[in-house]
Amino acid sequence: MADTDYVIETRALTRRYGDKLALDTLDLAIAAGHIHAIVGANGAGKSTLFRILLGFLPPSSGSARILGRDSQRLTPSDRGRIGFVNEEHTLPSWMRVSAVTAMQRHQYPRWNQAAFDEVIGHYHVLPQQKVGQLSRGERAGFNLALTLAQGPELLVLDEPTLGLDVVAKRAFLESLMYSSAAESCTVVYCSHQMEEIERVADNLIILERGRLAHMSAPDEFCGRVTHWIADMPFAGPPPASVPGLLEVQRIDGLHHYLVLDQDEGFAGFLRGAGARTVQSMPVSLDRAVNGFLAKNHAMPVAA
Amino acid sequence: MRDLVKAELLRFRGWALGAFAAHLLVLAFLARVVDLAQQPLLVYRVFGSIYVLAGVLLGLYQMGSYRRPNVWLNLLHRPLAPWRIATSLLGAGLAWLAVAAALPVLLAAAYQSGLTARVVDDRHWLLPLAAWLLAAGGYLAGACCMLGTRKRSAAALVLLVAVALNQASGVWALLVQALALAWLVAMLIVSFKPDLSAPPRAPLATVLLALPLQMAVYLMILLLQFGGQMLWIMQGSHPNNTETPPRGGANETERMSPKQRMLAGLAVSRAAQAPLWREQVALSDVAGIGLDLHAVPVRGALTNAAPTDFDDAGRGVRWTFSHDRMRLAGYRIVGGRAAGTLGVGAANAAFPAPTVAIGGLPGQPKGDRSLIAGNMLYHYVSDSARVLPRIRLPAGEWLLGVTPVGENLAVLSDRALYFFDGRDVVLGEALLAPRQRMPIPGAAGDLRDLDLIELVDGYLVSASFTSYAYMMDGAAPYQALSWVHDDGQVTTVARRALVFDYPAWFRYQAWWPSPALYALRQGALGLFAVPDPLQATHPAPMPRGIKLLAAGLMLVSLLAALWLVRRRALSMPARMGWVLACGAIGLPALASLWLLYPACELAGRRAEGQSALASAAPL
Numbered sequence: 032m033a034d035t036d037y038v039i040e041t042r043a044l045t046r047r048y049g050d051k052l053a054l055d056t057l058d059l060a061i062a063a064g065h066i067h068a069i070v071g072a073n074g075a076g077k078s079t080l081f082r083i084l085l086g087f088l089p090p091s092s093g094s095a096r097i098l099g100r101d102s103q104r105l106t107p108s109d110r111g112r113i114g115f116v117n118e119e120h121t122l123p124s125w126m127r128v129s130a131v132t133a134m135q136r137h138q139y140p141r142w143n144q145a146a147f148d149e150v151i152g153h154y155h156v157l158p159q160q161k162v163g164q165l166s167r168g169e170r171a172g173f174n175l176a177l178t179l180a181q182g183p184e185l186l187v188l189d190e191p192t193l194g195l196d197v198v199a200k201r202a203f204l205e206s207l208m209y210s211s212a213a214e215s216c217t218v219v220y221c222s223h224q225m226e227e228i229e230r231v232a233d234n235l236i237i238l239e240r241g242r243l244a245h246m247s248a249p250d251e252f253c254g255r256v257t258h259w260i261a262d263m264p265f266a267g268p269p270p271a272s273v274p275g276l277l278e279v280q281r282i283d284g285l286h287h288y289l290v291l292d293q294d295e296g297f298a299g300f301l302r303g304a305g306a307r308t309v310q311s312m313p314v315s316l317d318r319a320v321n322g323f324l325a326k327n328h329a330m331p332v333a334a
Numbered sequence: 335m336r337d338l339v340k341a342e343l344l345r346f347r348g349w350a351l352g353a354f355a356a357h358l359l360v361l362a363f364l365a366r367v368v369d370l371a372q373q374p375l376l377v378y379r380v381f382g383s384i385y386v387l388a389g390v391l392l393g394l395y396q397m398g399s400y401r402r403p404n405v406w407l408n409l410l411h412r413p414l415a416p417w418r419i420a421t422s423l424l425g426a427g428l429a430w431l432a433v434a435a436a437l438p439v440l441l442a443a444a445y446q447s448g449l450t451a452r453v454v455d456d457r458h459w460l461l462p463l464a465a466w467l468l469a470a471g472g473y474l475a476g477a478c479c480m481l482g483t484r485k486r487s488a489a490a491l492v493l494l495v496a497v498a499l500n501q502a503s504g505v506w507a508l509l510v511q512a513l514a515l516a517w518l519v520a521m522l523i524v525s526f527k528p529d530l531s532a533p534p535r536a537p538l539a540t541v542l543l544a545l546p547l548q549m550a551v552y553l554m555i556l557l558l559q560f561g562g563q564m565l566w567i568m569q570g571s572h573p574n575n576t577e578t579p580p581r582g583g584a585n586e587t588e589r590m591s592p593k594q595r596m597l598a599g600l601a602v603s604r605a606a607q608a609p610l611w612r613e614q615v616a617l618s619d620v621a622g623i624g625l626d627l628h629a630v631p632v633r634g635a636l637t638n639a640a641p642t643d644f645d646d647a648g649r650g651v652r653w654t655f656s657h658d659r660m661r662l663a664g665y666r667i668v669g670g671r672a673a674g675t676l677g678v679g680a681a682n683a684a685f686p687a688p689t690v691a692i693g694g695l696p697g698q699p700k701g702d703r704s705l706i707a708g709n710m711l712y713h714y715v716s717d718s719a720r721v722l723p724r725i726r727l728p729a730g731e732w733l734l735g736v737t738p739v740g741e742n743l744a745v746l747s748d749r750a751l752y753f754f755d756g757r758d759v760v761l762g763e764a765l766l767a768p769r770q771r772m773p774i775p776g777a778a779g780d781l782r783d784l785d786l787i788e789l790v791d792g793y794l795v796s797a798s799f800t801s802y803a804y805m806m807d808g809a810a811p812y813q814a815l816s817w818v819h820d821d822g823q824v825t826t827v828a829r830r831a832l833v834f835d836y837p838a839w840f841r842y843q844a845w846w847p848s849p850a851l852y853a854l855r856q857g858a859l860g861l862f863a864v865p866d867p868l869q870a871t872h873p874a875p876m877p878r879g880i881k882l883l884a885a886g887l888m889l890v891s892l893l894a895a896l897w898l899v900r901r902r903a904l905s906m907p908a909r910m911g912w913v914l915a916c917g918a919i920g921l922p923a924l925a926s927l928w929l930l931y932p933a934c935e936l937a938g939r940r941a942e943g944q945s946a947l948a949s950a951a952p953l
Contacts, residue, residue, distance in 0.1 A: 087407055087528040103529075111413030121408040125345045134337035138412055 038063050038185045038217045044093035046079050053079040055241035066218040068232035072324045076241040077221050114183030118193035120174040124163030141182030146212035150176035153206045168199025179212040186218045225317035249316050256319035259288040261306035268304040277322040289322040335422050342426030350430035358438040365442050371458045378637040385435050385465050386472035393476025401480050410528050420526035428470050436466035451665035451672035455658040457634050467511040474518035481525040486929045489550035501863035504634035533930045544926045551922040552851045559843045573835035583835040584800035584811035592620035592785040596796045599815040603828035623744050623784040626735040631688035633657050644691035648701045648716050660684035678721050696738045697760035706733050722763050732867050740788050748778040748867035770822045775814040779871040793818040806842045810874035838877045846884040848920040891924040892917035902931040
């Protein structure tokens with residue numbers, strides 16, 4: 032990196048499609064090293080962010096830098112330092128695995144054959160097979176192997192396991208986690224699969240409606256969200272009065288509250304609202320993120 | 335880069351080899367039944383259209399398959415400059431087009447040259463290159479259509495239109511195709527970038543994309559006008575399809591019979607003999623003088639504007655004109671064996687120009703033919719298989735047709751009408767001497783009808799100049815009557831001015847939308863072309879109202895551009911350039927500005943545009 036410790040840095044980055052804002056003055060700085068997970072509901076602006084970062088879409092306003100370079104002015108050598116894997120794993124289906132590998136090897140000056148062999152070893156992919164004959168999981172693994180072998184300083188994975196079955200997902204994640212090549216680069220991982228995030232991510236970035244809603248370690252985020260169960264003989268307090276409320280449900284006569292940034296004082300609030308018993312418990316990352324994202328999610332008026 | 339070429343070659347291998355085989359099969363079949371090198375223009379046009387269409391489809395498919403956002407990202411996000419990726423893909427496509435389009439043509443030419451006695455000239459060896467250039471042009475245009483925004487990227491097709499309408503022939507036609515190809519390559523390279531929706535910023539890139547777009551808009555305006563004309567025809571008041579044409583107009587004159595036309599001309603004559611001639615016209619057969627050539631053959635032209643061969647059934651020989659040898663080359667109709675070459679006279683001299691065979695002259699033996707070549711008319715004598723010069727017009731004139739008039743011959747050139755004594759045709763083999771020469775009282779391109787009657791002391795000739803009266807290229811329509819005396823003197827006896835059937839705005843509809851693009855269009859169509867004497871006209875002076883209309887539209891464009899550039903992310907020099915361009919070019923430039931820089935660029939990018947584009951150049 033030239034003059035910054037951030038691999039990705041955006042300032043007031045905005046992108047609009049007509050009247051709709053896909054990115055809304057996004058300020059984001061992703062430090063070098065580690066695996067950073069970006070999550071967000073559909074339409075949160077994740078793919079738009081990646082497209083802008085890779086120079087395939089201009090911002091409406093603001094700036095975006097990647098590996099210290101203005102994203103709209105990436106040079107071919109900059110691109111050689113950034114690996115990108117998307118959910119389609121678009122590879123030339125008419126070519127043989129060996130030919131695609133040879134092509135990539137010639138194009139990327141920092142080609143790391145050991146990294147390729149290490150990752151492709153997780154899959155039963157034969158060099159003479161045509162890409163079109165590979166299963167979706169094999170294609171994903173082959174794509175990951177190709178990208179890691181490029182020796183990228185930054186690896187961007189945009190929902191790489193979308194559409195893969197459980198076995199293929201696990202194989203993909205293990206290939207990534209145990210790859211020595213992945214260890215030496217910064218990974219930005221975008222996914223809707225929280226169990227994957229939980230396994231791989233060191234840093235959790237939550238985008239909501241084109242804005243940065245949260246950034247911390249996943250455990251830290253889980254610590255902010257608590258699940259309270261209260262036995263209330265009557266209707267609970269009005270939702271608007273519940274501090275930090277993310278989600279409320281009534282199951283079998285018990286009120287379940289998912290709240291953000293509430294300490295033991297929340298138990299007093301519930302008791303004050305008429306709760307006979309109060310119990311709190313930690314939540315999984317999946318539950319925490321889903322509750323967090325669902326908070327402002329548009330829904331029908333009757334819901 | 336080489337890997338990408340190989341990958342793309344591999345991708346289309348099956349299709350290309352299949353197309354090669356199918357193409358070769360078609361040519362092989364046709365070569366068995368006809369002489370592919372001597373086909374009429376229509377056949378070459380059909381083949382050319384197929385090559386272009388195949389190219390367009392390949393371009394659309396290839397770039398279309400990469401156009402999806404994720405695939406595009408995967409293609410361009412690699413340590414290679416976009417232009418290198420583009421040239422790799424194009425290189426593979428162009429190579430396969432050479433195999434599928436050009437190679438079969440080359441093999442067909444080789445077959446005809448090596449295994450038959452048919453004529454294969456140097457010009458025919460250029461046909462594979464022409465096929466490849468056409469297919470490649472279509473391919474690049476199709477590829478361009480898939481890059482950029484849909485509203486503007488189809489403009490690349492306008493270069494194919496320019497190639498199709500260009501008048502150049504032979505090597506010059508190939509040069510025009512190559513120039514169009516180079517422009518398309520440049521368009522594609524500047525369009526081939528990660529952000530396909532981004533408008534061009536560099537001056538050269540802007541010109542490369544904007545000019546075809548402006549031409550496409552101009553073409554759309556012409557098509558709209560054509561559509562309006564169709565509605566006019568459907569409505570039934572169009573001068574061409576009203577039951578009664580406009581009185582005193584060009585259309586009325588064209589619909590008249592030769593006799594009516596001549597009487598109409600005489601009606602305005604102040605000549606003392608006019609009443610007598612009117613009676614004579616009423617009693618005589620009025621002869622119409624026709625053309626045997628409708629396009630002048632050009633040596634080395636890739637296609638044949640007129641038939642190049644004729645059969646001598648008596649001798650069982652087919653004679654084909656060879657552009658290389660400038661002589662006729664013969665082969666047996668049955669068996670196909672070579673039958674030698676035939677030049678002019680005993681010396682077997684070369685013809686001065688490509689020949690076109692027409693029927694024999696009155697009195698000549700059946701089977702004899704006349705050959706037109708430049709300013710000469712030759713007599714092909716079947717009996718002795720000789721070619722004799724019979725008529726020589728002044729150098730520089732094109733002999734266009736021979737019409738028997740009574741016992742005499744009327745010979746039309748692009749400048750004059752000649753009369754010869756028909757009896758001399760059969761009395762000897764010498765060159766015929768013209769008895770009278772009447773200069774055509776107008777331009778050959780304007781001449782629509784030429785009628786005459788034989789008088790006791792000469793001829794009365796009516797010439798109507800109405801060919802292009804419906805458009806700005808044509809002369810103000812008129813009819814001229816001339817009296818050609820027996821002694822060769824020519825007297826104009828009447829000149830009847832005809833009225834325009836169409837209003838001025840209609841006649842100048844190609845000009846007033848954009849005088850600059852009209853001039854560019856004319857320049858592009860005539861680029862490297864030999865002027866066609868049959869198209870020479872004397873255009874009527876342009877009405878002042880039309881000039882004012884064009885100037886008004888240019889002013890409107892300029893003012894609209896002033897308003898529009900303030901709402902687009904453009905640097906100051908670029909704004910000035912666009913305003914000036916809109917003022918000079920008119921509405922098509924304004925439309926191109928609107929299409930190239932869409933409104934969605936407006937919202938938040940104004941401020942950014944100021945800084946980011948500070949270095950951008952005027953256009």
